[in-house]
Amino acid sequence: GGRAARTVSVPDFMIGRRPPPGGRSWTVVRWNVDAEGRTTAVQTLGSSGDADLDREARRAISETVLRPGAPLTGCVFNFNRVGETLTPPDLPPREEDPQQSCPADISDRLRLNIAPARFPPAFAKRRIEGWALVRFDLATWGQTGAIEVIDAQPSAVFGEDASQLIASARAEPALTGAVRCVLPIRYRLPDAGGTAVEIATD
Known part of the structure; x- marks a missing residue:
C-alpha cells in the first residue's frame, strides 16, 4: 500500500527442526494494518506443516x-526455509572405451559457459547438488x-544442462581433435546462503 516500514521483524529460521537435506518448508501469512501502522488479524493462510516456521512467521x-497511513487489508507474504545441501551419489567408476582418443588436457582446453544461472533453478532452491557424465568429440577447429549423456544424478535435468554446456563450449584450434572424450561435470552449491554456483569438471 505504499506505506514505509518503521520497524521490521523477520522470522528466526533456526528455531525448530530444519527440513531434511534437499527438503523445503513454507508458510503463507495474511494480516491487516491499521491507521497507526500496527498489524492486526495475523493468521497462517497456508503451510507445509512446519509449525515452528508458522509460529515464527x-x-x-x-x-x-x-x-501511519490509510488502513490496509489482506496483506500476504510467504516465508520458506530449506534443509542442508543434499549431495548426489558418487560418480560410477570410469569404464575403458577402446574407441576413445582423448587428450589428458581436454578439460583445460575447453572454454565452458559457467554461470550461476546455469544451475537448474528447481534444484538450486532446494539445495540439491548433482553431476553428469558427458561423452563428446572435439573437432580440430575447436x-x-x-x-551423449552417459549418466546423470539425481535427475536427468543435470544431464540435459551438461549437454547444453558442452554444446556451447569451444576450444582453441589444434592439429588434432579428440574422440569420445568423457567429462564429469559436478554441480555444486556453496556451504552457506548465497547464489554463487560452482560447476566443477574433474
Missing part, C-alpha cells in the same frame, strides 16, 4: 510496524559434437 509479522 506470525510473530515476525505481528512485531512489524508501518508508518567445436564439440557427437554429445
